[in-house]
Amino acid sequence: MKRKTSFQKNYNIMRLPKNYLIILIFALISGFGLNTVAGELVNPQLGATYVKLTNGTRTFALTLSARIDDKRVNIEDAPLMVYAMNESVKTLLGTLNTNRSGKAVLAVKPEISIPRDKEGYFTFEVEYAGNQTVNKASVSIHIQEASLDISYFEQDTSKNVQVKAFAVNDKGVTSALPGVPVEFYIKRVFCLYRFGGEKTDSTGSVTVQFPKNFHGDTTGKVILVAKILDNELYGTVETVKDYTGLKPLILEPKPKRGLGDTDAPLWMVYTLLVLLSGVWLHVLYVLSLVIRINIVGKKALKQLG
């Protein structure tokens, strides 16, 4: 093995601070770089969707997020303001904060009057004022008010569901909406079951066949849902209606089991009781035998005096 010379030792010792210097320079450079990035305000992405429900309630589903290091980050607890406006008025409909997922939903009741512009459109603006790290942002929605009317009828042997789509102006006058795609659903416990989807005809109506052999609930009822989905001009418009007279669902009686049920099958209870009684009767008999052993011994002792 070669022994290190004193020069080599010195060289190694000298190399250490040199390495540290290089690391320090890199650290400073990257540190400055980070500070520069950290100093810039983040540009958020503000999303808003408009949904009009059957009862006339308008809901705004809002999302606020940002892209940081190629990752989408939800901005929580951010105050968002929703305005309805036209050329002359800007009315605040509500202020709400985003949740942990960066989401917020504002429901505007139908009785609240919303201003329209000259062409009869609604204009909504959602604003985020920003803070020290996130830039301000806003998004506007331009909507023509539309409504859906749902009905069902039977023709020959088939059941049909018809939807009429119409626009409503500020004076309440309706006009048919041709060429608008409408989706048809049946409400299930946790989601919607889609059974059709077509564009409206020139009269603004669309008819689809209700699925055959579809059972209702135990009373023969289902809830029909028709939607204009995320339309550029009308947003999302939804209508629901009960459809009665379907074949009622007959629930199969649940099989009775022991575990988890309130009433155990009787044969199990009886079997258990018979088995246990059998064992305990034998135990009693064996104990009686022990007593007899004792009696026999006592008799023998008496005979012996």
Place this chain on the structure above:
Amino acid sequence: MNPSELAQKRLVDIVSRFTKPTAIYTGLFIIFSCIILFAAYAFITQLVKGQIVTGMRDYVVWGVYDVNFIFFIGISYAGAMISGILHLLHVEWRKPIIRIAEMITVISVIIGPVFILVEMGRLDRIFNIFLHGRIQSPILWDVVAITTYLSCSILFLYLALIKDFALLRDNAELKISRLQRFFYRKLAATYAGLPEQKKLLERALTIMSAIIIPLAILVHSVLAWIFGMTIRPGWHSTIFAPYFVIAAVFSGTAVLIIAMWVFRKFYSLEEYITEKHFKYIGTILLVLAALYGYFTFSEYLTVWYGSQSWELEVIYKLFDFSDYGAWFYLAAFGGVLIPMILIGFPFLRSINSITIGSVIAVVCMWIKRYLIIIPTLETPLLPLQDIRHEYAHYSASWVEWSLTAGGIATFCLFFMIFIKFIPIIPVADISEAHEKKDFISEKL
């Protein structure tokens, strides 16, 4: 020397070996007592602070306590099956080891259920089990079955002891306190070896032997059904009841061999517990190991081949070395193959090797019970989201380990106390057997 004198001489010989104070006995007594005291401290800690001091949380609600419960109920099979079956078959060589087997049964059936009480917490509400017990619940069946099993085991042990109690009562040579002699007199039930008394006792023993076998099977089947009737991966199996029974007899037999080795070694019982006993019981253990291995293979093969996603989650946890793999392979292969090799090959077969095989089997059977309970509970049906790691993954705390050690120490200590008052070798039975042997050889 007449047979009665011979029996008394043998009694003095055996009892004096156990009553003589030794340094090892005293040392072990102190060690086990200290472990039990520490376990008591752990139990008080749990009572005061609540179940949070254990590793059990929202998902893994059964931990080491349940493992111990199943383990102790399992080893109780030593007495029930070995003693019961050998008695019914009138196997003569069983006599010197039968008392150890019966004592294992009674002691383990006393200790096992205590772990359930410890696990339940809130012992102040214990009466609710009896007040609001639901007959349709397998857990209540278990309570009823174990209570019956314990009663029958105690009765079975007592019946087998009557003749020895009579010998102890009549013995003038042994230094027995007045209180002890009073109990021997009462427990002997005036047994004097009269032909009618012999007949009645034999009938009682035969009935109890016949009852205790199905009862033991029932107890462990009910225990298995608590798991089998729950629709969870690793539990919901039709063969769980026979699988549990085989595993229980296997572990019970292994504990019996260990106990035989300990008593033979420390009390110089070579004259009574011979190599023949180890080889015979070892052969039973070999057959049981093969059966247990077959059940294990059958259970996991069907589940793995079925490829149900939820079942596979547990299976892969068991197969994966980064998870429970090492323990699983040790329990599945080590616990089966090592005892089989040590006992199966004649050149390896000896008293010590059979005992080593039994120790490995017992340890592996404990691990196996752990692997039945924990990985399944760590695999809920709904995916785990936003949950702290320790809430979904079980790791036993010092309290649980202390109580486990306390359980094992209590098991050993009970034995140490019992052997001071009860002859570990059934003196009367052995003397009768010798008498019969002498009679036959005289006739021939």
